[in-house]
Amino acid sequence: MKNKQNFFYSIFINPYFYVSALIFAVFCSIQFFYIQNFFASNSTDLQFFFKAVPYAGVFIFPLICLTGENKYFLPQKELSIIINKWLSCFFQYEIMLIPLLLIPICVSFFGTVDAGTVFCGFFMLSLCGAASISLCILISNLILSVPISFIVCSVSILATNIIHLFSVYSNTPILNVFVKIFSFAWHFDSAQKGILDSRDILYYAISSILLLYFTSLILEIKKGKIWSKKEKINFAFLAVLIIFTSLDISRIYFRFDLTKTQKNTVSKFSKSIIKELDSPLKITYYRSGVLTNLYPQVKNVTDYLQEYCSNKNTIFELSDPDKKNLGTLLQNYGIYSHQLQSYEKNKTEYINVFSAIVIEYKEKWEVIPFILSSESLEYDLTQRVLHLLNNKNRIVNILVANNMNLENDYSYLVPWLNNQGFICKKIELYSPESIEEQIDKNSSLLMIIGSEKLNQNHCKQIENIILQGFNILAFVSPYSTDIEKGWNITQDTNQFFINMLENYGFGFEENLVADLSCARIVMESNQNSDGSYIDSTYTQNINYPLWISLLPQKNAKQGITEFWPVGMQELNTEVHSILYSSPYAWSVTKDKYSSASLFLTNPFQVDKLNTEKENLEVKKLGLELKGQVNGFYSEKSRSNAHIVVIPDQYFVNSLMMGYIGGSYGDYRNLDYTVNALLKLNQEEDLAELQEKAGYTQNNTMYKLTNESDFNTAKKVTIFINLILIPLFIIIAFIVMMYNRKKHIRKLCNE
Secondary structure (H helix, E strand, O other): OHHHHHHHHHHHOOHHHHHHHHHHHHHHHHHHHHHOOHHHHOOOOOHHHHHHHHHHHHHHHHHHHOOOOOOOOOOOOHHHHHHHHHHHHHHHHHHHHHHHHHHHHHHOOOOOOOHHHHHHHHHHHHHHHHHHHHHHHHHHHHOOOHHHHHHHHHHHHHHHHHHHHHHHHOOOHHHHHHHHHHOOOHHHOOHHHOEEEHHHHHHHHHHHHHHHHHHHHHHHHHOOOOOOHHHHHHHHHHHHHHHHHHOOOOOOOOEEEOOOOOOOOOOHHHHHHHHOOOOOEEEEEEEOOOHHHHOOOHHHHHHHHHHHOOOOOEEEEEEOHHHHOOHHHHHHOOOOOEEEEEEEOOEEEEEEEOEEEEEEEOOEEEEEOOOOOOOOHHHHHHHHHHHHHHOOOEEEEEEEOOOOOOOOOOOOHHHHHHHOOEEEEEEOOOOOOOHHHHOOOOOOEEEEEOOOOOOHHHHHHHHHHHHOOOEEEEEOOOEEEOOOOOOOEEEOOOOHHHHHHHHHOEEEEEEEEEEOOEEEEEEEEEEOOOOOEEEEEEEEEEEEEEEEEEOOEOOEOOOEEEEOOEEEEEOOOOEEEEEEOOOOEEEEOOOOOOOOOOOOOOHHHHHHHHOOOOOOEOOEEEEEEEEEEEOOOOOOEEEEEEEEEEOOOOOOOHHHHHHHHOOOOOOHHHHHHHHHHHHHOOOHHHHHHHHHHHOOOOOOOOOOOOHHHHHHHHHHHHHHHHHHHHHHHHHHHHHHHHHHHHHHHHHHHO
């Protein structure tokens, strides 16, 4: 009991422990909240936080390992001394991790935080810290000079965090093996995504044991001790373990996906599809060996494919096309190499690499031509397996009925749909053939974009198509916007299709909808808000309330953006709402007397738009009909109609998506379109997989749409992590020092 008291007492009276804890907490908070720019990222993803913690260890681990020897109770045997030293340092590190739990808690103020990811991240941080401490203890016993030992420890910890990056600059296979042995960061990659991998756990555990064992051997050698036969056998056994950990144990491991979304776990639906196969399904992953150096995350692709092929009906094969000269074979599949940058010997090179998947079944095959991530892999695999199984093409007819065209104005749409397994059939509005004659009869899907060009005869044909069994996805609005010039809004002259939809139960309001949850755009202007010209152009970031950012919700789990939408209302019981604004939306009234534009749309005059936000409420921005349709131009009806209407004809417009895309692109509207078409095609299970691929656990800051609430949460977060925690550490240090002095005085008086 006395030894335990001495153990804890020696830790808490060590000033370096408090210095380390203070640096650790402040560094991780500043790194995540400011350097990684959390408050402007609109994301609650904790990967950047978990990546920052090991870098803090560059200073922390040497500090706690080179101070506080804890000699009060140490036994005489070298291994026991080392173990007790390690326990002391590891305990200090674990205590320093506890305040960092407040960072995910503060992040949860802004959006959803995955508890599984938090648990997995902190658990593996503990193991990574255990190995790092073992390394520092080894170095401190090799180098007796504390300053030099501190520097070497810091450099070594930094190396374990960045050594995997050097593989990008070299194509040497030996370096890849070296990296796997010595890179702590390499083995932390899965954990920060919420994946618990037994190979990583084994790596950290054995690394810690080996380093501590080598340290004890060094102490024994320094004392001149000669090894016994038993000790030599033990050393040989541990040497074998080193080799064991350096190998890719592809069949002896487990992986648990602890995230709520289970994006890295094969779903029951996919497993049921595989069980339906009456012949073996072969999946071959053609991956260049050098690619594992350039992109370590392709390891997740291999792991996922192995899990996908765990059923007896499937065969998985990993093949390096560079070693086997398979370039010609892959070209027959339509697979070509991709160029990636590599750096070697102070020069930039472009390397041709393969990373493609071929799925073969009964002399038929499907291809995923290039892949670097497992994010959407299950959907990509399963929808191709389904096609091989039932040999049915998924066809969607597309009719653009405004002043735009499919090739230029909606140029992203067809390639995106093709990549997601759809065959697109373009319907020409002014073709000699009628709309009914052009429709592909092997399909049950019709997408309509805009409605201004639809006359009464066109609408009659579309209604006949609906009554014959086609399901409709319509992006339409009573208004059109001049999106390439002044954003002036005018009412469409033809309202035939809008009237037909209103007869079905889709109500379109007269006013536009604005929302505090909106797109943030970068605008340039040479005018002031009052219209007066200035000498030079200036740039301004603007929250534009007429481009509504719909928060992640049941029918749009990634969220979407709607451009100048009108509100909608259900006009009968067959229609129900599927998309909603935030609670901070309002109606923008129409200026009936304006000759240029019916609504104020100038982003630089947002203040005038905000003057109308008196009655804030949730607005309906998408409706769905599943049930009875009574003809508007016909006496016929249909009992199982399925129609989805989004009040925005620019929803999948390339120019508009470019405005909101930023540096990385924003393709959530296209993903939503794919999902809606799958549901209209009665492929609900596949639609869930597609949602799973894009769903990131509501990974946006959706909880705080009000700027005032956001700023309040930001201040609370900064106060907790950069003021309260450091203050608590300082107070704890003062209290311990006071108690120590009090204890010493008491002993002196005795």
